[in-house]
Amino acid sequence: MEMKNTLMRSSDSGTGSGAGLSNLGGxxxxxxxxxxxxxxRDFGIASVSWGIISLLVGVLIAxxxxxxxxxxxxxxxxxxxxxxxxxxxxxxxxxxNLMFMGVYYSLQRLCKTRMYSDxxxxxxxxxxxxxxxxxxxxxxxxxTTSKEYAELEWPIDIMIALIWVVFAINFFGTLLTRRTKHxxxxxxxxVATIVTVAVLHIVNSMEIPVSFLKSYSMYAGVxxxxxxxxxxxxxxxxxxxxxxxxxxxxxxxxAANRPVxxxxxxxxxxxxxxxxxIWAGPHHLLYTALPDWAxxxxxxxxxxxxxxxxxxxxxxLLTLRGAWDQVRTNPVLKFMVVSITxxxxxxxxxxxxxxxxxNALSHYTDWIxxxxxxxxxxxxxxxxxxxxxxxxxxxYNTKLHSTKLANLHFWIxxxxxxxxxxxxxxxxxxxxxxxxxxxxxxxxxxxxxxxTTTQVLPMYMLRALGGLLYLSGMVIMAxxxxxxxxxxxxxxxxxxEAPARTKDYSEEKHLTGYLRHRIIERKPMLLLxxxxxxxxxxxxxxxxxxxxxxxxxxxxxxVKPYTPLELEGRxxxxxxxxxxxxxxxxxxxxxxxxxYGEYSKAGEFVYDHPFLWGSKRxxxxxxxxxxxxxxxxxxxxxxxPRLTSPGSIMPNYKWLSTNDLDISDTRASIxxxxxxxxxxxxxxxxxxxxxxKQQAVAISDNLKKDNIKVADTKEIVALIAYxxxxxxxxxxxxxxxx
Amino acid sequence: MLILxxxxxxxxxxxxxxxxxxxxNVRSGQYDDMxxxxxxxxxxxxLNNSDDNxxxxxxxxIK
Numbered sequence: 001m002e003m004k005n006t007l008m009r010s011s012d013s014g015t016g017s018g019a020g021l022s023n024l025g026g027x028x029x030x031x032x033x034x035x036x037x038x039x040x041r042d043f044g045i046a047s048v049s050w051g052i053i054s055l056l057v058g059v060l061i062a063x064x065x066x067x068x069x070x071x072x073x074x075x076x077x078x079x080x081x082x083x084x085x086x087x088x089x090x091x092x093x094x095x096x097n098l099m100f101m102g103v104y105y106s107l108q109r110l111c112k113t114r115m116y117s118d119x120x121x122x123x124x125x126x127x128x129x130x131x132x133x134x135x136x137x138x139x140x141x142x143x144t145t146s147k148e149y150a151e152l153e154w155p156i157d158i159m160i161a162l163i164w165v166v167f168a169i170n171f172f173g174t175l176l177t178r179r180t181k182h183x184x185x186x187x188x189x190x191v192a193t194i195v196t197v198a199v200l201h202i203v204n205s206m207e208i209p210v211s212f213l214k215s216y217s218m219y220a221g222v223x224x225x226x227x228x229x230x231x232x233x234x235x236x237x238x239x240x241x242x243x244x245x246x247x248x249x250x251x252x253x254x255a256a257n258r259p260v261x262x263x264x265x266x267x268x269x270x271x272x273x274x275x276x277x278i279w280a281g282p283h284h285l286l287y288t289a290l291p292d293w294a295x296x297x298x299x300x301x302x303x304x305x306x307x308x309x310x311x312x313x314x315x316x317l318l319t320l321r322g323a324w325d326q327v328r329t330n331p332v333l334k335f336m337v338v339s340i341t342x343x344x345x346x347x348x349x350x351x352x353x354x355x356x357x358x359n360a361l362s363h364y365t366d367w368i369x370x371x372x373x374x375x376x377x378x379x380x381x382x383x384x385x386x387x388x389x390x391x392x393x394x395x396y397n398t399k400l401h402s403t404k405l406a407n408l409h410f411w412i413x414x415x416x417x418x419x420x421x422x423x424x425x426x427x428x429x430x431x432x433x434x435x436x437x438x439x440x441x442x443x444x445x446x447x448x449x450x451x452t453t454t455q456v457l458p459m460y461m462l463r464a465l466g467g468l469l470y471l472s473g474m475v476i477m478a479x480x481x482x483x484x485x486x487x488x489x490x491x492x493x494x495x496x497e498a499p500a501r502t503k504d505y506s507e508e509k510h511l512t513g514y515l516r517h518r519i520i521e522r523k524p525m526l527l528l529x530x531x532x533x534x535x536x537x538x539x540x541x542x543x544x545x546x547x548x549x550x551x552x553x554x555x556x557x558x559v560k561p562y563t564p565l566e567l568e569g570r571x572x573x574x575x576x577x578x579x580x581x582x583x584x585x586x587x588x589x590x591x592x593x594x595x596y597g598e599y600s601k602a603g604e605f606v607y608d609h610p611f612l613w614g615s616k617r618x619x620x621x622x623x624x625x626x627x628x629x630x631x632x633x634x635x636x637x638x639x640x641p642r643l644t645s646p647g648s649i650m651p652n653y654k655w656l657s658t659n660d661l662d663i664s665d666t667r668a669s670i671x672x673x674x675x676x677x678x679x680x681x682x683x684x685x686x687x688x689x690x691x692x693k694q695q696a697v698a699i700s701d702n703l704k705k706d707n708i709k710v711a712d713t714k715e716i717v718a719l720i721a722y723x724x725x726x727x728x729x730x731x732x733x734x735x736x737x738x
Numbered sequence: 739m740l741i742l743x744x745x746x747x748x749x750x751x752x753x754x755x756x757x758x759x760x761x762x763n764v765r766s767g768q769y770d771d772m773x774x775x776x777x778x779x780x781x782x783x784x785l786n787n788s789d790d791n792x793x794x795x796x797x798x799x800i801k
Contacts, residue, residue, distance in 0.1 A: 182768060182775045199752055223741040230745050259776035267769060274756055278749045294742055
């Protein structure tokens, strides 16, 4: 490695001495340099390993949805906690590492240079793995912010930001020292990813720490929901879509050995996509308490997105014109074709879900996971497999161990995906329709939510089977790649040569030759952009707290802050991930107000740091659960849901009645909430524990009347307090507009 | 709903940054040639690395 670096240097100095020649009209001298393949390989290994683990967790929680006992009765293996591990693992560990692998491979070759700094590459790699490891060590143990796809707690958020900056410096450094003039379209997709993900992550992770692994979102209620889905939607756009489009524009032409169908179209694809994507976030919040015009904005831009997305899909598929015979035999191209087709399906379906009348049915149902998995299993997963099969033999200077196994993987994977998505389409639409159904007399046909759950259980089984098939395919791939690697030798530093960049070259003579100067001299505009971004991020950090706290003015007078016990109960609700199965947002439809009660108002959530609206109703909405059942019912239900609701698929939460409530942070929580604008009176934190005790004793006494003996210090007491409080603040002032 | 306007402002700034980049791109002639770049990426020059006897031999090797 050292030797290679010296070689690079020496060729650099060769550039300098040749400066006179070029001014005489001679062509610039060829420079020899080496690509770093080791970093590419390492990200590849990380991607496959984490991918298998994440999907294994996915299969486990899929099984739990028809067989709750599959959580082994342990807190850290229950659905609510593991779901976040599955999503974070799939997105940031599997897809994330793969994206880095592809970027490091293609960027070096597109720029005809080695990565800017080997050291930064290493820091990026290990830092990212450390982030994922800390996710594994926190999420199952209930440390979560509860914001979907941003569940990691604040110290890890900071780590993510730092590592992302390392990646950005390494990336832009490479761009600035490149030997080519033109920036190939793939690079633009990477640029968009790096810039936007940084902004999204920082805005959405604004939180106030309570202790080392606990924080509250700086935003409350509707505002928090809005920020969260602005982030959530754009995470899909800029973490799962743009980088993979970049990869597609590089690896598809390489694999098919022909240029992209229309380079012009790819440029149009890029610029139109990034200008449209960022506005579509509100389509996650249709029919909620969000202002109407914002909902319409989201819908409009979502529909417009079809155009660039399909342009890209068509461009990808037409690249293979005249090469379809290859598709039949080459598994790399097979995976790519299915992947791009899935991209087209998902980007058609997304805009359809943004139409209000479709959304009314599809939101909260299994239709949404189906949509998402077309994207992740199909678009991201299959593109990843294609790239791995193409790239690993290359950097190991060998052939793929077995084409047969790769084909087997393709078919098993496709079959798995079909099982997964078709079963969820059926279950989503079926359950959605049942929940809306009224009898001729105008009463809900399926008044009990559970009646609809039991009907879709066979579909849940099919989904788990689909997941298992898909996972088996990945294991086959891992074996195949392992054998491939064994049969070759890693070309850790791959040699290439290219003419020095002429423009830099003539500038060189005015300068003492140091890279940094060259960059500054040459790229004033880029510096400007970097400066603008820095200012933007600084501005966000500074102004958002001020604005959000000011605008948290309660609009409904009867809405009061949570009591200390309720606040602790809410923490437990977050810790156990109840929001993964339960929503807290009743939409203004008759079918929902009949079933759950008065629809949700924006003003009810002003003290909710973070919001807990949820996005999926595997169980019923809980916004108006307060007062619906006696405490004893909740106690029994939480102990074992099948005691009160035979056939339920909700997990047992037996540990809540044995665990002591941790009140060491109650004081800090109250103080933090006050800093966020929740109007607890001054000095209340000193009395908080007294109040907490009093309320707990009352609940424990009440349970005693029903022959349930539980100490007032147990966690279940706090959770019951929270459940009984939920949605009760406005019960008195019912509005008439249904 | 202040946050709504904040988000719009942030999104606008991001969009503006990209707009500036786009204009710089067009001005600097990045998009004058809409064909060669797509072909150029297909060529990898292969030097005789002691352990690299040329990838060409294996292009489309997975058959």
